[in-house]
Amino acid sequence: MTGGRLAGRVALVTGAARGQGKAHAVRLAQEGADIIATDLDVPDLSAEVESCGRRLVARAADVREAEGLRAAVADGVAEFGRLDVVVANAGVAQVAPSLSPEAEDVWRLALEVNLTGVWNTCRATLPYLIEGGRGGSMIITGSTQAYKSTPGTAAYSATKTGVLGLMRALAIEYAEHMIRINSVHPTTVWTPMLAELSPDGMSEEELREFYRPVNGLPVPWVEPEDVSAAVAFLASDDARYITGTALPVDAGALLVGGRAKRGGAS
Numbered sequence: 001m002t003g004g005r006l007a008g009r010v011a012l013v014t015g016a017a018r019g020q021g022k023a024h025a026v027r028l029a030q031e032g033a034d035i036i037a038t039d040l041d042v043p044d045l046s047a048e049v050e051s052c053g054r055r056l057v058a059r060a061a062d063v064r065e066a067e068g069l070r071a072a073v074a075d076g077v078a079e080f081g082r083l084d085v086v087v088a089n090a091g092v093a094q095v096a097p098s099l100s101p102e103a104e105d106v107w108r109l110a111l112e113v114n115l116t117g118v119w120n121t122c123r124a125t126l127p128y129l130i131e132g133g134r135g136g137s138m139i140i141t142g143s144t145q146a147y148k149s150t151p152g153t154a155a156y157s158a159t160k161t162g163v164l165g166l167m168r169a170l171a172i173e174y175a176e177h178m179i180r181i182n183s184v185h186p187t188t189v190w191t192p193m194l195a196e197l198s199p200d201g202m203s204e205e206e207l208r209e210f211y212r213p214v215n216g217l218p219v220p221w222v223e224p225e226d227v228s229a230a231v232a233f234l235a236s237d238d239a240r241y242i243t244g245t246a247l248p249v250d251a252g253a254l255l256v257g258g259r260a261k262r263g264g265a266s
């Protein structure tokens with residue numbers, strides 16, 4: 001248990017079924033928040049959230065579909081009576097050379113989920129933050145790929161740079177309501193996404209070797225909980241005057257020229 005910086009508050013996390021979203025939901029519950037969790041399928045988080053003594057509303061909601069997402073958020077707010085923290089985490093990553101036949105579908109899906117999905121999440125939740133009159137904190141998941149790309153990741157990089165612009169624009173637009181909007185930019189994070197993007201047939205030791213050049217610190221990746229710690233900080237009053245900021249959780253990846261030898265979006 002890491003204290004109660006979010007005691008009495010309510011947090012929405014999208015993409016909460018696995019990976020970083022799941023870790024964020026658990027960490028925010030540990031910090032005292034009740035959780036509204038969404039994913040393509042209903043996230044199964046009740047044991048984790050209830051073991052923190054917090055409550056959970058879990059819904060299936062595709063971030064690409066604004067109406068369904070709004071309904072899920074409305075259910076959560078009806079149950080808990082307020083909304084304070086929004087973590088727009090849901091995302092997809094696919095690697096495809098830009099001139100390959102599959103690049104069009106990859107481009108479309110990346111824009112729909114990683115950019116329009118975040119936009120939908122912001123639009124579904126901002127009215128509650130404003131109406132609450134208590135301010136709020138929104139955290140958008142970017143990537144180091146907002147700053148530094150790798151071959152075959154044009155769609156992914158474009159969307160992650162896109163959310164940086166969206167974050168800054170919304171941060172200034174809603175500052176007068178004391179709503180803080182920031183982004184986190186992880187390097188490689190050991191989640192199902194990274195495992196699925198990794199070359200087939202490599203042992204864990206080989207994967208560690210493969211990803212190690214990505215980062216400045218001598219680690220191949222960070223854990224989801226490392227990103228959750230940054231999310232929890234930005235969500236909390238410890239960050240009460242931090243807004244419009246892009247926070248790398250990058251193990252120094254942005255300091256070095258190395259990259260995984262093939263593919264491997266982050």
Ligand SMILES: NC(=O)c1ccc[n+]([C@@H]2O[C@H](COP(=O)([O-])OP(=O)(O)OC[C@H]3O[C@@H](n4cnc5c(N)ncnc54)[C@H](O)[C@@H]3O)[C@@H](O)[C@H]2O)c1
Nearest residue numbers: 015019020040062063090091143186188189191192193266
């Ligand atoms: N893993 C990495 O190396 C890495 C690095 C930097 C940034 N990121 C970003 O972190 C975020 C979380 O990724 P992760 O590593 O936990 O990946 P993940 O694939 O393990 O989890 C992503 C979750 O998002 C959900 N999702 C996908 N499309 C959705 C949609 N249309 N509507 C609702 N939910 C949807 C998935 O079902 C899944 O549960 C993403 O935005 C990703 O781009 C990941």
